[in-house]
Amino acid sequence: MNFKVGDKVSFLNDKGGGIITKILDDSIVHVTIEDGFEIPVMAKELLKTGTAEMAADISRAHQNIIAKNNEPEYEDDILPLYLSHNNPDQRAEGLYFCFVPEIQENPLSGSLEIHLINHTRYTSVFSLFLNHSGDYHGTEYGYIEAESRLQLATIGRSEIEKWANALWQNVFFMEDKCKPLPPFSGLVNFRPIKLYKEESFQFESLLRKKALFVEVVLVSEMHKKPLLDEKISKEALKTLEEKIRPEVAATMPKPTQARESFLEKHKIDDKIAEVDLHIGELVENFTNLENSDMLNLQMDYFRKCMNQAEKEKLSKVIFIHGIGNGKLKTEINKVLQTTQGIEYYDAPYARYGMGATEVKFYRNK
DSSP: OOOTTTTTEEEESSOOEEEEEEEOOEEEEEEEESSOOOOEEGGGGGOOOOOOOHHHHHHHHHHHHHHHHHOOOOOOTTOOOOOOOOTTTTTTEEEEEEEEESTTTTSSSSSSEEEEESSSSEEEEEEEEEETTTTEEEEEEEOOOOTTTEEEEOOOOOGHHHTTTEEEEEEEEEEEOOOOOEEEEEEOOOOGGGGOGGGOOOOEETTTTTEEEEEEEEHHHHHHSSSSSSOOHHHHHHHHHHHHHHHHHHHOOOOOOOSSSSSGGGGGSEEEEEEOOOHHHHHHOOOTTOOOHHHHHHHHHHHHHHHHHHHHTTTTEEEEEOOTTSSSHHHHHHHTTTTEEEEEEEHHHHHHHHEEEEEOOOOOO
8 A cells, every 4th residue: 555644654563553754655655642651563464544633733743842852961960051032231242150048038048049140052071170279279171051051069168168169161162154252261250258148149030040150261251262373482482582772772762651549449548448358359360379379478468468558548457367267367466466556356257257357547546
């Protein structure tokens, strides 16, 4: 018997039937049964039959399976974001770290969920290194689909310091024709004190929850970077220096020194400054520094701030040093113990946690 696609058929030697959806050759055809599955059947074992209701049921089931197969697949721990394409306030395309309070009604208590947010059209292949008192520890690696989120950990408040200045490395990938992005390596830079302030946790439409988002990298910024780094040899630099004649260099305008004090960026009032001494706030890249080198940099900056505060007659400076292994706080206290005209004590816990010292100056009395 000759069949064509769309014919309603019944099985000769079994119950049920279906619709012919594919013809392989004169002897074998594919039949979609009532469950929506497509099976190969010998043509000689079929009869043209079936009701319109059966055909409609089979067709609907088959379309549902096709639709399900076309849906993007996610790993069990990777979930899609809630996208709102017409929302101008939704965040710019990029990678983010996200801290989600376990107790949404009271974000300053309970544990914190840490999510990686891939709000881009690219699949992200990544590695993560946490900062344990200046030493990096490999913590997580893997991939995350485009426009999705991955929960990395659930932590207590005492573990926040480990995630400040974490090192993030990332490669972007997209199938078929696209504009490739260069690899990214950088610090996940945030101030732990923000996790002790209720106003830091805002409703985020990508998650439909209150959360603190920390920007890792934006796609718009990555498009500005070259895909390939142009390496310059020492010989090329030497040749370039020789080409710059002394008389030409003498005519070049000298850079003007900024009149504004470097403490301006730390001031929260005319007479009060707040200085974050976390190493990631002081240097852009410290992956090659020893612990002793980082401590020296932090202490040099601390002394510089103290001297400038004295010159500008500030009334108070809060130094945020974190908890860590306590070495930085110990060294700061050694200096403050021998400094005249000041008082110092732990900064308010409600605002700074246990990782800050407040210094008051009494020079004007």
